[in-house]
Amino acid sequence: MSSFTSLLFSCAAIAAFLILLRRWRYRRLRLPPGSLGLPFIGETLQLISAYKSDNPEPFMDRRLNRYGLVFTTHVFGEPTVFSAEPEMNRFVLANEGKLFECSYPGSISNLLGKHSLLLMKGNLHKKMHSLTMSFANSWIIKDHLLVDVDRLIRLNLDSWSDRVLLMEEAKKITFELTVKQLMSFDPDEWTENLRKEYVLVIEGFFTLPFPLFSPTYRRAIKARTKVAEALTLVVRERRKGSESDGNRKKDMLGALLASGEQFSDEEIVDFMLALLVAGYETTSTIMTLAVKFLTETPLALAQLKEEHDQIRSKSKTGAPLEWSDYKSMIFTQCVVNETLRMANIIGGIFRRATTDININGYTIPKGWKVFASFRAVHLNPNHFKDARSFNPWRWQNNSEATIPVNVYTPFGGGPRLCPGYELARVVLSVFLHRFITIFSWVPAEEDRLVFFPTTRTQKRYPIIVKRREESSPCI
Template identity: 80%
Template sequence: MEFLSSVLLLCISLSIISLYLLLRTSRHRNLRLPPGNLGLPFIGETLQLISAYKTENPEPFIDERVNRFGPIFTTHVFGEPTVFSSDPETNRFILQNEGKLFECSYPSSISNLLGKHSLLLMKGNLHKRMHSLTMSFANSSIIRDHLLDDIDRLIRLNLESWTDRVLLMEEAKKITFELAVKQLMSFDPGEWTESLRKEYVLLIEGFFTVPLPLFSTTYRRAIKARTKVAEALGLIVKQRRKESEEGDGKKDMLAALLAGDDGFSDEQIVDFLLALLVAGYETTSTIMTLAVKFLTETPLALDQLKEEHDQIRAEKKDSLEVLEWNDYKSMPFTQCVVNETLRLANIISGVFRRAMTDIHIKGYTIPKGWKVFASFRAVHLDHEHFKDARTFNPWRWQNNSGGTTNVFTPFGGGPRLCPGYELARVELSVFLHRLVTQFSWVPAEEDKLVFFPTTRTQKRYPINVKRRTMYGEAM
């Protein structure tokens, strides 16, 4: 009897699903969807996307579909029908209509690990307030007056330990994590920060896995790591809340959250800090590593960068004298290198959004509830927008030549423009200054660039380093 009941329940469920799919398909036939291919049932084209992004050259996934269907096409990835856009005008429309026509939407594996109160997942007025607060702690004046000294000091401190062979991506991650912890919670490097960073490594590995602990050991480890990180941050929040009530406060992001009129709970603050640490740690460290990789492969650019920074160093009394804001503002070629690294590396390859209503654009209709992916990468690597788009050429940014800035969106745009965009540029510029004035290097072995689950090098970019003197190489 129990077996028959189970069979009956299964038949009813399948009938309901079939009816739903039939009605949805019928409705979509009446809409002019962007052309494309939904691929296999349930799986769609997810496997093709992942296999492309696990190589050095993921472009064919988009290139082939753009050539066949045009810059806006339909596919089916990560369990949902998705409209891909490689059209800059459409991408701007998506970014600018955040909260009006589109809402933020990410895979559950990411949202579960970051927490519902992370800035990435916040919506409406709460997101506006928290985004504004974050921007206020990462604007030019704050960086100049309060953060630059710590950035320079912590980078120098890390580089002092470098000898012989270095795993550059690993070292860059240590630097950016320590900077983020200092800026958010006023902690200097130590056993606590390093222990926290190791848990973050496990947490981030779970972002692009199947969000089922029973089937994915990576996701299971990530959930455990997330719990440990949340517990560690929760203890700090409780301690700082008590200190704040006693009038012994610090001037950092955590202090601003505790002092806010909104009365944020400990859970909200923990989620918020946890996500900001991910953002500051993962993306900037990758940019640092790839800037060095691209420069190493482009000797003329590296020589010009060294010349710019040697001139700044020559005006200092000694190599340990701190960098000042005027020094940062006198790095024009460095900014060209930063822009070109951001364009070519595409650390943020694009953003997912969900249509809040049927949306009519470019002669097509994006149905309500469908995912949309605005691809920054496809635009940045399009030869129509950037000459020899897949070649590292920092000189293209001199004097804003080529009129490319209107399609350059490495930090997103609209209401969700990355609030740390200026801070990331400063950290990378200071890192490059200290690196090229203190070291020469060569790759220790061949290393390849891959883009899934995140942009990185396969072997963490090992290099052999040698200390420089002011007049050449150390003996």
């Protein structure tokens, strides 16, 4: 017993010494103001509970009001500096691969896989990022993706009647579009089963990465295994097909198999799994919030409806959208810009300091994480008048040209700029065109959609829809 007590005492003494040493070093370095919270846990529980509530803003708002635009906290097991300062965010983005490296919470990293684009570094990341952008640029969209986007959106809307859970339907649309882009699969039972497993994977992103203590994370790990197994079978079948007939489909999987890089099945599966996340969760959020914001802003909805009715009047009934139709959606782009600003398709990015960094009079210690919050900048009234109000007219007359590039960053920036940024804008524009010209709608009930929908606790934004040919508009 005495030896055990001595060992316990020694461990406690060593831990206390390390804590004191850490505090002494941090005091010397002049950290940004803030609090590290409880030992080990830090302020993770406050962040997660805010994220899963109806309004996650107070986590940032309280600390910004108390400490300023840059503050220290401790989340997901690591000390982290949060930044809502545009110049500091630009500095972080510009020094990717130099002073900072990509780093995300363990829950996200484990579920995405070590070969995901989000976690790649160096030359491999540059090569794969370029490849991904080449499959979602304006030329590719104009050449053949627009046809698939329009067709799949119409296919989904054709099945709508009466009460619709808009967020769920938007997620089905974006998942099917992404599967089509990655693997050339049209919607069927297989894709729907894959999507259901995917939902469980995404639920595990913002949880503590300990299966023993988190049933949500445990379910996410099991679902991730099932998704990986399903994608692996597809990759192996495509390998056999490409070897036997020499034909290559015009999708991302075909490009990976023909790249000459000799990627393993695991590498390709991790890569595609992460792209499915990017296409599924983010775009569906802005689609749902665009409808919510427009419903609450009748003047914007009326102007948007007029624009799309004019486009519709110039084409035959049932005709697919042309690239020229998309380019004529002038006010639509104002709505898209404003929705992206408020919905924040990329709320922020995590990076890790590779050395002690002095900035704005503070020091970020080597090994610490930095979270550059784009969302906090977009919602700051110092940058946008009435920042938390939906106002698409603020973007008229090309007024966005006067906004500093580091203030409006809905798709991130630097070497890790979201490779699907052009496609996301097109998908939202086409969805709005079809939705507005086909349906009139009203909210189904008093059901306030959370400002930033989360996976498990989101309101699904039910609406009552009627086809415009069948009745007068509800709105």
